[in-house]
Amino acid sequence: MKNLPQNRFAPIADSLAGRIPSMTRIGKRLLPSLAVLVAWAVVRALRNRSAASLENEAFVTGYSLAAVCALLMLLGVRKRFSTFPFGRLAIWQQTHHYLGLLSVGAYALHANFITDGWLESILAISFWAIALSGLIGWYVNHTTPRLLRAAGRQILRQDIPVRMMEVADQAHAIAMSSAGNAETATLADHYRADLSHFFASRRNLWYRICPTGGRRRRLIASLENIARYLNTEGRIQLGEMSMLLQTKDDLDFQSAIQNRIRLWATAHTWFLGGFIVLAAAHILVVYQFADNW
Amino acid sequence: MQTPTRDFVAIDRPQRWDHPLDPDMLTRDLGWMLEQPPFLTMNRDVFPSHSTLEDVLRHDCRILRFEPGDMVIREGDYGGSAFLVLRGSVCAFLESLWRPRGKPNESGPQETWLDWLKGRFQTDRPQPPASFQDNRREANRSGNRVSISEKERPVPIQRIENQGGKNRIFLQDIHAVVEGFQSEPLGVGEIFGEMAAITRSQHRYTVVADRPTIILEIRWQGLRLMRRDKTFREYLDSRFRATSLQTHLRETPILRFLDDAAMEKVIAKTRIESLGEREWFSEYRDTQKLDVQTQIEREPIIAKEGQSVQDLILIRAGFARLSFEQGRGHQTVAYLGRGQVFGLPELAHQFRNRLGKSIPFQESLRALGFVDVLRIPSELVLTEILPKIRNSELPKPISHLRYDSGGLVVPDGPTTSTHGPSNLIEKSLAVLETSLVEFLVDERLINGKQTMLIDLDRCTGCDECVKACATTHQGTPRFVRNGPQYGPLLFAHACMHCADPVCMIGCPTGAIARDPDSGVISINPDTCIGCKTCAESCPYDNIVMIQSRDDQGRAAVDRKTQLPILQASKCDLCHELKSGPACQIACPHLALFRIDTSETSSLAEWLLKRASA
Numbered sequence: 001m002k003n004l005p006q007n008r009f010a011p012i013a014d015s016l017a018g019r020i021p022s023m024t025r026i027g028k029r030l031l032p033s034l035a036v037l038v039a040w041a042v043v044r045a046l047r048n049r050s051a052a053s054l055e056n057e058a059f060v061t062g063y064s065l066a067a068v069c070a071l072l073m074l075l076g077v078r079k080r081f082s083t084f085p086f087g088r089l090a091i092w093q094q095t096h097h098y099l100g101l102l103s104v105g106a107y108a109l110h111a112n113f114i115t116d117g118w119l120e121s122i123l124a125i126s127f128w129a130i131a132l133s134g135l136i137g138w139y140v141n142h143t144t145p146r147l148l149r150a151a152g153r154q155i156l157r158q159d160i161p162v163r164m165m166e167v168a169d170q171a172h173a174i175a176m177s178s179a180g181n182a183e184t185a186t187l188a189d190h191y192r193a194d195l196s197h198f199f200a201s202r203r204n205l206w207y208r209i210c211p212t213g214g215r216r217r218r219l220i221a222s223l224e225n226i227a228r229y230l231n232t233e234g235r236i237q238l239g240e241m242s243m244l245l246q247t248k249d250d251l252d253f254q255s256a257i258q259n260r261i262r263l264w265a266t267a268h269t270w271f272l273g274g275f276i277v278l279a280a281a282h283i284l285v286v287y288q289f290a291d292n293w
Numbered sequence: 294m295q296t297p298t299r300d301f302v303a304i305d306r307p308q309r310w311d312h313p314l315d316p317d318m319l320t321r322d323l324g325w326m327l328e329q330p331p332f333l334t335m336n337r338d339v340f341p342s343h344s345t346l347e348d349v350l351r352h353d354c355r356i357l358r359f360e361p362g363d364m365v366i367r368e369g370d371y372g373g374s375a376f377l378v379l380r381g382s383v384c385a386f387l388e389s390l391w392r393p394r395g396k397p398n399e400s401g402p403q404e405t406w407l408d409w410l411k412g413r414f415q416t417d418r419p420q421p422p423a424s425f426q427d428n429r430r431e432a433n434r435s436g437n438r439v440s441i442s443e444k445e446r447p448v449p450i451q452r453i454e455n456q457g458g459k460n461r462i463f464l465q466d467i468h469a470v471v472e473g474f475q476s477e478p479l480g481v482g483e484i485f486g487e488m489a490a491i492t493r494s495q496h497r498y499t500v501v502a503d504r505p506t507i508i509l510e511i512r513w514q515g516l517r518l519m520r521r522d523k524t525f526r527e528y529l530d531s532r533f534r535a536t537s538l539q540t541h542l543r544e545t546p547i548l549r550f551l552d553d554a555a556m557e558k559v560i561a562k563t564r565i566e567s568l569g570e571r572e573w574f575s576e577y578r579d580t581q582k583l584d585v586q587t588q589i590e591r592e593p594i595i596a597k598e599g600q601s602v603q604d605l606i607l608i609r610a611g612f613a614r615l616s617f618e619q620g621r622g623h624q625t626v627a628y629l630g631r632g633q634v635f636g637l638p639e640l641a642h643q644f645r646n647r648l649g650k651s652i653p654f655q656e657s658l659r660a661l662g663f664v665d666v667l668r669i670p671s672e673l674v675l676t677e678i679l680p681k682i683r684n685s686e687l688p689k690p691i692s693h694l695r696y697d698s699g700g701l702v703v704p705d706g707p708t709t710s711t712h713g714p715s716n717l718i719e720k721s722l723a724v725l726e727t728s729l730v731e732f733l734v735d736e737r738l739i740n741g742k743q744t745m746l747i748d749l750d751r752c753t754g755c756d757e758c759v760k761a762c763a764t765t766h767q768g769t770p771r772f773v774r775n776g777p778q779y780g781p782l783l784f785a786h787a788c789m790h791c792a793d794p795v796c797m798i799g800c801p802t803g804a805i806a807r808d809p810d811s812g813v814i815s816i817n818p819d820t821c822i823g824c825k826t827c828a829e830s831c832p833y834d835n836i837v838m839i840q841s842r843d844d845q846g847r848a849a850v851d852r853k854t855q856l857p858i859l860q861a862s863k864c865d866l867c868h869e870l871k872s873g874p875a876c877q878i879a880c881p882h883l884a885l886f887r888i889d890t891s892e893t894s895s896l897a898e899w900l901l902k903r904a905s906a
Contacts, residue, residue, distance in 0.1 A: 079879070141882065145752055
């Protein structure tokens with residue numbers, strides 16, 4: 001894979017097109033942010049008017065929140081109808097992000113961040129869980145491309161196990177070839193003691209959630225430590241082993257990052273499902289006791 | 294015919310000629326055709342017993358009848374058939390009647406959700422006849438080559454009329470149009486449209502019937518079989534060369550200032566040369582395994598740096614690599630495609646010096662696959678062509694020579710590419726770094742008209758694109774989100790709807806074909822017999838064989854052998870969806886694009902947009 005600096009074309013683009021990119025970027029974010037602010041101000045004004053006329057303002061804010069949540073769910077519906085000309089999914093996703101922001105504002109107006117009662121408390125936890133998972137999703141979506149690129153050439157998720165097996169086989173072959181010679185056997189011993197498990201197994205849960213390079217660095221350092229016990233041929237084999245170790249770590253990293261984004265999508269959907277059930281129960285309870293207000 | 298079982302359905306294995314071009318052809322018509330030239334004189338012994346001349350005529354041909362003014366072929370449409378005049382005559386226009394057509398899949402605006410909603414509530418209304426009245430001819434087309442001035446020229450108006458349930462497309466007031474534009478009459482026994490069919494490209498001219506005419510349409514597959522007859526093959530080849538030379542020269546921008554006499558001189562002196570194999574994919578697969586420098590050295594050389602400029606070279610078809618020697622290897626600086634010129638800066642340099650000392654070629658030009666070039670002798674360029682070109686349109690003077698008449702010059706400053714008079718190319722090359730150009734050429738991505746490009750700085754690997762593709766195509770995605778990678782640019786394994794679609798060459802049934810209007814190459818599942826020819830021909834592995842399924846999603850198996858029936862599958866750009874390719878629409882991160890990589894300017898433009906976003 002050849003490297004292309006990220007902003008290689010930016011200066012040429014600016015000079016040729018005569019644009020100010022930062023203004024475009026600000027404009028792209030500023031207008032929807034303003035729209036969110038205006039929508040929130042409208043909900044707040046409606047709530048104040050309702051309170052002034054001695055009505056229960058929770059109905060206004062509650063229905064506003066329900067409406068925003070319904071709009072948020074439209075993204076999932078849109079994804080299932082890819083053959084219909086409903087516009088680019090990217091626009092829907094952007095709208096979803098801003099509506100998510102609005103939903104937090106609407107929730108604050110509705111529940112003042114503090115709730116009492118067990119159903120409401122669970123509903124609140126569910127809302128914050130979904131909001132938090134949304135925020136994490138936004139972060140994950142923004143950082144994943146960079147992380148994947150850092151791990152070298154992108155490999156399809158379904159191809160990763162096959163590649164891992166190939167790498168493990170190659171490492172095993174190197175270890176076996178080094179075992180026959182006393183001057184290279186240290187590598188085989190080291191492989192059996194420290195590396196074979198690394199090549200043959202999946203990484204732990206914590207790594208899969210938050211992958212780091214700590215183990216790779218430790219293992220490479222341990223390999224470097226045995227270099228003094230090897231002859232020239234053994235050192236060549238050590239170099240190859242070190243390369244394979246890096247490749248395996250890159251594959252683990254790619255697997256973790258690609259799985260993480262899927263795990264997040266699943267979690268967000270499950271939280272959403274739970275929230276819908278609880279919100280429906282909340283509305284039923286509200287109407288059950290509406291006469292008391 | 295179908296015998297349903299639990300998970301699969303047994304059917305008869307599809308065969309070549311299950312779907313003839315004209316299923317209603319009468320035996321009487323077939324007999325009549327066999328008595329017409331050139332079929333009457335064809336040597337029938339050269340046809341194998343399983344595909345005799347009668348078989349070819351019955352299955353790959355159809356008789357078409359045209360009224361005066363009816364359009365037989367239209368410039369810009371992609372060709373898949375040749376046409377033979379059996380009765381009457383037609384008029385082939387040697388110059389463009391309308392401005393150039395759009396790129397593939399850009400024939401109309403994409404449908405928005407509002408259009409879609411409107412469509413749901415509207416009843417079918419008859420469409421108004423298409424008219425090209427608003428289309429203006431290219432402003433810079435030759436004004437002095439024909440005797441009629443631009444103002445006096447009639448504007449060709451295309452009309453559509455429904456006759457007996459069939460749409461008839463015709464030119465209004467054909468006689469006025471014939472008088473206003475350069476045209477060539479074609480009579481009984483003459484063949485046309487074969488050039489586009491053979492090269493799998495767009496028709497360069499419009500052909501209209503000028504009296505009641507009977508024409509035989511021969512689809513490409515049949516034409517290929519008929520080429521077994523030596524006389525017919527030689528006739529086709531000579532006609533191909535003569536027609537292509539004339540049409541191409543008349544379309545070349547730098548020749549547009551020539552008057553008729555000068556143009557005739559140029560046509561008479563120009564030589565046509567073909568390099569490489571038409572079926573270049575098999576050789577490409579072999580050479581791909583070699584190192585890059587060996588690959589370059591194996592490419593047929595069209596012009597070599599340091600050699601004196603004997604001709605101005607025009608690329609008529611295919612692609613060529615522009616490179617110069619750098620150390621022990623060759624550095625690629627650009628690729629030239631149809632319509633581009635090589636050697637003009639060197640000749641312009643000589644012309645500016647008042648025909649003084651000539652300089653040799655500053656770069657080499659090598660054929661990538663199959664290339665057709667036209668060579669105009671340099672004396673003719675210096676005396677007939679360059680004096681008529683405005684100074685501003687000539688290429689910039691070469692500031693740092695790489696070679697002079699004494700040989701290689703030790704550079705005293707930065708050496709730059711000298712080729713091409715076009716500012717667009719120069720601007721593109723300023724953006725595209727050499728290694729990217731080399732990558733595009735080495736991977737032959739220069740062939741792509743609709744190359745799928747994924748920006749890895751945006752892609753999260755969420756596979757929404759793959760899911761959308763699968764949803765649109767009965768659960769089977771038609772591309773793989775993987776492929777050659779250059780930095781953050783991933784050129785995915787998806788059909789590129791190539792400029793030169795070699796996949797179409799061997800298809801025995803014509804199941805894989807290019808849509809004449811949109812340029813989209815798609816596979817007709819009804820006529821695909823699963824022979825794998827296209828999948829094996831595609832140099833990019835963008836066609837895969839999948840198990841054929843019926844409308845209910847059941848896998849098809851051969852009734853006799855119970856073996857699965859395979860069909861070729863590839864991206865069809867979701868041409869049935871008015872919203873455009875589903876993968877592109879479904880990408881939530883705006884990471885997936887379709888780019889015309891056959892032109893450096895499209896990619897450069899996209900890269901600029903990307904950088905400023």
